[in-house]
Amino acid sequence: MKKWECTVCGYIHEGETPPDECPLCGASSDKFVLLVDNEEPEVKEEAPVVPTEVVVERPGFFARLKDTLHLHPISVHTPSGLLPVAVVFLAIALLLGLDSFAKAAYYNLVFVFVVMPAVLGSGYVDWKARYQKAKTPLFITKITCGLIVLVSVVILAVWPIFEPGVAGGDSPFRHLYFMIALLATAATLLAGHLGGKLVFAGRK
Ligand SMILES: [Zn+2]
Structure with a gap:
């Protein structure tokens, strides 16, 4: 079962496709991102992923x-x-x-x-x-x-x-x-x- 998260409010939906509309906040389906897909077997044989440098911006003091x-x-x-x-x-x-x-x-x-x-x-x-x-x-x-x-x-x-x-x-x-x-x-x-x-x- 796939899991989709509403990027607006964090609501989790389970299903093959995201819902047309978030039942919690009403966001449209394009606001959903795929979280987990348990049906896809884990692929281990692919080429190792070269980590790219990620710059994490530290939030300011007031933030x-x-x-x-x-x-x-x-x-x-x-x-x-x-x-x-x-x-x-x-x-x-x-x-x-x-x-x-x-x-x-x-x-x-x-x-x-x-x-x-x-x-x-x-x-x-x-x-x-x-x-x-x-x-x-x-x-x-x-x-x-x-x-x-x-x-x-x-x-x-x-x-x-x-x-x-x-x-x-x-x-x-x-x-x-x-x-x-x-x-x-x-x-x-x-x-x-x-x-x-x-x-x-x-x-x-
Ligand atoms: Zn939502």
């Missing part, structure tokens, strides 16, 4: 630092951890009329707002370095999710500055505010889910 720090998978824990908390707090504020929970939600949202540049910046760097800026459905979805979260969080963090109490009390916009937080949370979880699929591609 290595970036690789070892894993800034994207670390920074994404802030929105994916705090946004669901903010949604729960906002729901409590809505249902029970407890404005202190709306305030607690707001502090969480401000924290997410502060971290978003790192999330999007590190995501962009990884997309460029690891995935050659592949514009497959998976990456387009992740980028769209990132932008939805950014816009939502900017609205959620800035709106109360101009209209204090917008998320609670008897504000006419409190349900809208809640829905925006819910949207940001859904987009974060979807982006995280796809990121997890990418990271664990090919692993069992």
Whole structure:
């Protein structure tokens, strides 16, 4: 059985030919490279291969630092951890009329707002370095999710500055505010889910 690896996301496909489309990231079949072919017997009698000189370019200090720090998978824990908390707090504020929970939600949202540049910046760097800026459905979805979260969080963090109490009390916009937080949370979880699929591609 032949094994094919998706050069975009690392997905391993077994079969005579590569799939038309990567089931994980959606890359086309020409992005697949042949890995192993167990059916071909090993040929030992061929002329010895003369090793050619291979110049291995050593990555620069910042490139290595970036690789070892894993800034994207670390920074994404802030929105994916705090946004669901903010949604729960906002729901409590809505249902029970407890404005202190709306305030607690707001502090969480401000924290997410502060971290978003790192999330999007590190995501962009990884997309460029690891995935050659592949514009497959998976990456387009992740980028769209990132932008939805950014816009939502900017609205959620800035709106109360101009209209204090917008998320609670008897504000006419409190349900809208809640829905925006819910949207940001859904987009974060979807982006995280796809990121997890990418990271664990090919692993069992
Ligand atoms: Zn793929």
